[in-house]
Amino acid sequence: MNTPTSEMLAEKILRGVGGPENIESLTHCATRLRFQLHDGTKADQAALDALDGVMGTVPQSGDRFQIVIGGAVAGVYSDIMNLPSMTGGGTPRAQSDAEVKAEIRAKGRGRFAWLDNFFEYLSDSFRPLLGVLLGASLIIAIASMLDAFGIVDFRSADKSATWVFVDSMWRSVLYFLPIMVAYNAAKKLKIDPWVGATVMAAVMTPNFTGMIGSKTPGVTTTTNATLGTSESVAHVFGLPMQLNDYGGQVFVPLLMVALLALVYKGLKRVFPENVQMVFVPFFSMLIMIPMTAFLIGPMGIWAGNGLGTGLSWLNGNAPIVFAIVIPLLYPFLVPLGLHWPLNALMLVNINTLGYDFIQGPMGAWNFACFGATAGVLLLSIRHRESDMRQTATGALAAGLLGGISEPSLYGIHLRFKRIYPRMLVGCLVGGLIVGILGGVDTKAFAFTSLLTIPVFDPMIKYIIAISAAFFTSMALVYFSDYRTKEERAQVNDERDAAAAAAKGEVAVPAQTVPAEDRELVAVGAAPATATGGSASADSGAADVPAARKGLELAAPVAGRVIGLGEVEDPVFASRALGEGVGIEPADGHVVAPVDGELVTVAETGHAFGIRTTDGTEVLVHIGIDTVKMNGKGFDVRVEAGRKVSAGDLLAEVDLGAVRAAGYPTVTLMTVLNTADMASVEPHTGQDVTAGTPVVTVRR
Known part of the structure; x- marks a missing residue:
């Protein structure tokens, strides 16, 4: 049952973005409400930032507007959508082509609007999967802990049926990730998401993958004696088609859906509306499944392998530089949502190399972030700041247990400019330790939290690095404060005045x-x-x-x-x-x-x-x-x-x-x-x- 406070927050947010009539659509992710507004200038950013329960706001090009709520975002979203004025879920506005073009010219979105759209495409393709990715990472963490304590050999090739089944619980997410990404990407580009999922699934069926290394007529397999790798090529309709296992691939569905959107929308213009339901999906599949198998799939594999190889080279030839750059880069990528390509590369590394070397240094950034939050929490307890104590407690819990940094970033760090420099020192210290100790790898995609520490190898090096990052940031924030001396004096005076006023002792200005x-x-x-x-x-x-x-x-x-x-x-x-x-x-x-x-x-x-x-x-x-x-x-x-x-x-x-x-x-x-x-x-x-x-x- 919703509390009056949560309902009140929903009403105030609705007013802050310009009312229901200014909302074209509303979605949410793990921590943010994501509005598509008719007119972004009507959003009262200052008023929204001042609301209790709102950690921050992020205006974007194209009248997109994000409001950071934190872990309670699903409840706030539900409260907003249940308001009587939001019965229709927004007010889509029909416009002519001329109106759309005129509006785009008038708004002057700027030369970087395409970049916003690109990263929005990446983000919205992955964001809905955060829950299942986190669930899979925790299953891996539990299995890894059992392995670390000698209870079960998690990496054994001849595991019992019980542990093979446990493997399937987390591999289901990572293996079929391309189908899930294709679905979300197609939905983002406003085409039938099931068509996107179907095209990707076609090259992941047992029929397709079963040809790899088989003696099926028309399939030839060659072995590279130097590298010890094999490559299978099938001759389909007389044309050579490279066979790949696309399980866990993310570049392939992203490339495929971008082209599928053009084909799908083009077919909708060709066929009359009364037959689109049959012929648009049919011809989309007929065109895009061969296109994916013959061209896009191999291209995606090559691109992913190339990027992974480049980073692997840097990690192998300049490991200290790599280990320092990654944690120093993330604090600037995450607030802008630009970290998704690196997350995609982690998955590529796991599929191609069998391990990932990015997540270890990235853990230094996450724990430096959580350490800064811990410093703020200690200060809020010391100075009796109840609101900040609640914010920091929730953000720290989300970070240490869930590996989610957004509540800390938007709820605290980006609001106080003194925090970032101190947090970056923690990132530097953690990354430097990872590099000096020779790097940290993992064989699983894991949210970097306390619960996933066992998946990193060597675990002791990882613990040393993230501990140093955490306590460095925490100490710097606590001993130098995240407020200036003048701000601290003013805030403490306001706190004392509020406490006195609550007792009936002080006049309110x-x-x-x-x-x-x-x-x-x-x-x-x-x-x-x-x-x-x-x-x-x-x-x-x-x-x-x-x-x-x-x-x-x-x-x-x-x-x-x-x-x-x-x-x-x-x-x-x-x-x-x-x-x-x-x-x-x-x-x-x-x-x-x-x-x-x-x-x-x-x-x-x-x-x-x-x-x-x-x-x-x-x-x-x-x-x-x-x-x-x-x-x-x-x-x-x-x-x-x-x-x-x-x-x-x-x-x-x-x-x-x-x-x-x-x-x-x-x-x-x-x-x-x-x-x-x-x-x-x-x-x-x-x-x-x-x-x-x-x-x-x-x-």
């Missing part, structure tokens, strides 16, 4: 009041303070004669009465606008809570300021952020300067319209000049009708 509500604070005298409620009642009760009756403020609307501390608005919750109550309305019939003069009536109809004859200043505020509705759904029945009596109708509000617009409907009533009162006593936790006393004010 008028600057904390939203601009649209400041005119309401000016109904009369001095600014409100955070003191109020039970604190005011306790401090002033002894001075007030028992026989002296206070002023009763009635509920302006029927509903459930709650304390201001339960309201999802920091200004009202802090009592910056005085002590009072919130009411979850049962209907939109809003009445005056007390006799007095209507000093202020907001043009948008969302707020009313009333001054009583004895000078009590009362604010009635309908909903949160409803000023942004510009009066839509608010039927105001009064005007400023008018005298009203308790129970007089102030406005009729369409609560359904407020909810549809994504705003909370809670109606708030506060005493603006709480500081001038002996006590302001809210009566919460009850269901009331309009006119029931809910606040007692004593002067």
Whole structure:
């Protein structure tokens, strides 16, 4: 069951990206919400960055916009998609070819837009597979630990059926990875993903792979005596076709789907719509399966082998340089999503060489990143920063147990410029140790976390390197702080002031009041303070004669009465606008809570300021952020300067319209000049009708 807080975050994110009408589509990955907007300039990046629960934002070309949430991203995505205004999942907009071209010219995406598209293609082809890749890596880690402790020979060629079956559990992901990548890549390019998967599967069937090294007529196999390798060629329709095992290959499906998209979309223009379902997939398969087997497959194998050989050469001839470059490169690649090609190369290495030499040095970067987060966590505990402590705890858990760096990067490191230089020192130290000790390899694709340490060989070298990277970054961040001395002093002062305000000891500055509500604070005298409620009642009760009756403020609307501390608005919750109550309305019939003069009536109809004859200043505020509705759904029945009596109708509000617009409907009533009162006593936790006393004010 979703909490009100998560639902509120979903509503605020929706407003921050320009509302549902500005969303063309929305997806998510392991840590990020990924929006395709109609107009990227409408996204309020500053407001989104300031939201609790948002770790950071990443605007991209082509009106793409990413919001980093962390491990809770799936829940936030679900909350957004369940909002009434998102029933359709976005608002795709039909445009003519001329409009599309004009829009592209007008936006001037820049000379690097093609690069954004290329890496977006790579990222979206792999990103949905993170879960199963992580699952497979943990299965390998468990098996490797059992092997390390001598319980089972994980690498034995004659393992029992039990361990052959365990092998199949993780090999299923890596072997059939090309089919999964083809599916995602085709989906990214907006063609039938099952056609992409089918084309790739055709060259991975037992029929195809069974010809390799076989005595099938038309198949010839030659052996390279020098290298000890063999190569099989099948003569199909009189043409030579190199046979390869494409299990685990990633370049082949990426190249294949890029060409398939052109063929598929071209065929859709050729065939009438009523026969496309049959003939477009048919001809796509008829064209692309031979194209993949004869040309794209061998090209992909050659390209992958070439890149792997190049990096292998660097690793073999300048291992220290290689081990240093990799961890220093990753901190700049990951935030931009440019690390996917290296991840692809890891898989190629495992398939061609039987091991990978990139992941060992990469582990130095990951653990340097997690070490910096640990330093921030220690500082947040030391300085009693509860929000940062929660953020750092979650990010560190995601890193050490899951090997995921994005929560640390977007939640902390990219927000504070002092962290990166210190983290890079940790990367350098870890990479240098890997290089000096002769490198670290692995035979599995593994997320570099504590749980996958056993898959690296030699394991002791890897542990030394990542430990050095972790503790170097942690020490540098902790002892030099991620804030400057001035920032630290300011943050600590704000922390102490907030703690004092929560105890009713400190006035809240008028600057904390939203601009649209400041005119309401000016109904009369001095600014409100955070003191109020039970604190005011306790401090002033002894001075007030028992026989002296206070002023009763009635509920302006029927509903459930709650304390201001339960309201999802920091200004009202802090009592910056005085002590009072919130009411979850049962209907939109809003009445005056007390006799007095209507000093202020907001043009948008969302707020009313009333001054009583004895000078009590009362604010009635309908909903949160409803000023942004510009009066839509608010039927105001009064005007400023008018005298009203308790129970007089102030406005009729369409609560359904407020909810549809994504705003909370809670109606708030506060005493603006709480500081001038002996006590302001809210009566919460009850269901009331309009006119029931809910606040007692004593002067």
